[in-house]
Amino acid sequence: MNYSELVNEAMKAKEMAYVPYSKFKVGAAVVTKGGKIYTGCNIENASFGATNCAERTALFKAVSEGDREFDAIAVVSSSGDFTPPCGICRQVLAELMPEGKIILANNDGETREYMVEDLLPVRFEL
Template structure:
């Protein structure tokens, strides 16, 4: 069961679908959008941004997190991720590790083009994660 209301989930879904429109994906043609909700309700959108060197690309999830963190936000409750395909996509391994930095209990909504979704908790997608609590002094 989600900590968010149905209206909050629908807003997150809408914003993830909208964020796809800003995708820069000339190589893969695989547009991805993300919408990240902070604990106080602010939503940051992100999209994937590809690069000719491929390794310089950044996923939509990390884009949303970088935007939020650069604005001073560190506590998040949920992220919705969507693409153009009518299938549920899951964050890649790098994104899972990146998100883990900000909390293992993050809700993740995998969004289809038709607005249906699946829900997961980050800890279930990244078992035995290495995080800040594993470093000395934390």
């Protein structure tokens, strides 16, 4: 699959970010095995623990709509550079899409692809 559409959707989602504290916008777009795309942005809160990352927003939207089989997720940020998922997001990715791809894109249109397992080779499990 060509992930350019997924990256473009993540770029659009980034613009919806609510980031009054950090000013650091992140957008994500996850594609299901069936080809449906869900987007998410980071949403900050004055109680920083209540903040939610773009990757989790996109995945949680998909799960809440009944989708549970994912192919890939694209992640972009306002830094203009490649922005990998944080540790919490890596754990969620490892549980919800353990065999999925993570596509990181920068502002120059370059991408880097990783398997979820590459970024979290040993995940927490119950």
